[in-house]
Amino acid sequence: MGNEFLRKVKSDKKPLGTLSAMESTTALECLGYTGIDYVMLDTEHGPLSEESASKYMLACKASGLSTLVRVKEISRSPVLKVLDSGADGIIVPGIENIEQVMQLVGFAKFPPVGNRGFCPTRDGGWGFSENSLSLDSYMDYCNRETILIPQCETKGCLESIEDIVSIEGVDGILVGPYDLSIDMGKPGQFEDTDVKGAIERILRACKASGKISMIFSGDALSAKKYLDAGFDSVVVGIDTSIYIRAYREIVSQIIADTGII
Numbered sequence: 001m002g003n004e005f006l007r008k009v010k011s012d013k014k015p016l017g018t019l020s021a022m023e024s025t026t027a028l029e030c031l032g033y034t035g036i037d038y039v040m041l042d043t044e045h046g047p048l049s050e051e052s053a054s055k056y057m058l059a060c061k062a063s064g065l066s067t068l069v070r071v072k073e074i075s076r077s078p079v080l081k082v083l084d085s086g087a088d089g090i091i092v093p094g095i096e097n098i099e100q101v102m103q104l105v106g107f108a109k110f111p112p113v114g115n116r117g118f119c120p121t122r123d124g125g126w127g128f129s130e131n132s133l134s135l136d137s138y139m140d141y142c143n144r145e146t147i148l149i150p151q152c153e154t155k156g157c158l159e160s161i162e163d164i165v166s167i168e169g170v171d172g173i174l175v176g177p178y179d180l181s182i183d184m185g186k187p188g189q190f191e192d193t194d195v196k197g198a199i200e201r202i203l204r205a206c207k208a209s210g211k212i213s214m215i216f217s218g219d220a221l222s223a224k225k226y227l228d229a230g231f232d233s234v235v236v237g238i239d240t241s242i243y244i245r246a247y248r249e250i251v252s253q254i255i256a257d258t259g260i261i
Contacts (some may be wrong), residue, residue, distance in 0.1 A: 003088045003145040005038045005066035009212055009232050019238045021046050025059040032063025040235055044093050045073045050078050054085040074100050079107040084121035091149035091174050093154055096156035098163055105169035107252050108148045109140035113169045147171035150203050153179035161202050165209040172212025175202050
């Protein structure tokens with residue numbers, strides 16, 4: 001079927017995503033009715049593991065949502081398990097240098113780009129999908145359709161961003177503006193000249209190398225700003241925060257209209 005997220009990016013449709021931390025198949029099913037294009041499942045923060053993420057990928061697929069998984073660390077096993085389970089792509093936090101990215105390419109891409117390990121798994125229909133009729137076609141399909149997105153959220157990654165995005169096997173960058181601003185000594189100061197300049201530098205580097213540019217945004221207003229600036233995609237909010245805000249608004253309206261406390 002192919003990577004729907006990737007197809008939309010290549011068609012200049014700017015897919016919208018959200019970060020899921022609720023560990024709920026029902027919540028993911030409901031997202032399928034919202035217009036959201038993809039979900040970022042997070043194994044870095046919170047209790048979600050590579051194994052439990054596997055069932056949530058199935059829920060996303062049933063809801064027509066693409067799935068990107070943020071792995072918890074730069075190591076072979078988390079990357080391999082998530083890809084074998086059928087993720088459309090992986091996002092990797094904590095990048096500090098080029099060497100780490102080269103290592104990730106080795107984990108995530110098959111030869112000749114990397115050296116990902118092979119086993120008939122869900123991502124290839126257990127060896128029976130149309131794209132798995134030969135090993136060569138399967139590896140080529142995965143290298144093309146399964147995306148690797150390092151997350152730029154440190155000064156180290158920022159300082160090497162032009163070289164990082166030029167690496168074969170790197171499909172794009174996700175900007176983590178909160179951690180990046182913290183590492184720059186300006187936590188949450190997104191209008192600061194240096195922080196804005198850093199984000200603009202990452203975007204320019206992605207454009208120059210023809211790679212996907214993504215960024216996390218806490219709300220619709222900043223999401224629109226980033227899309228207008230030229231980002232290919234925005235991850236808007238975390239489902240837990242959206243859930244709390246929605247109910248707070250309902251409660252506030254009831255209190256305002258009735259005067260009850």
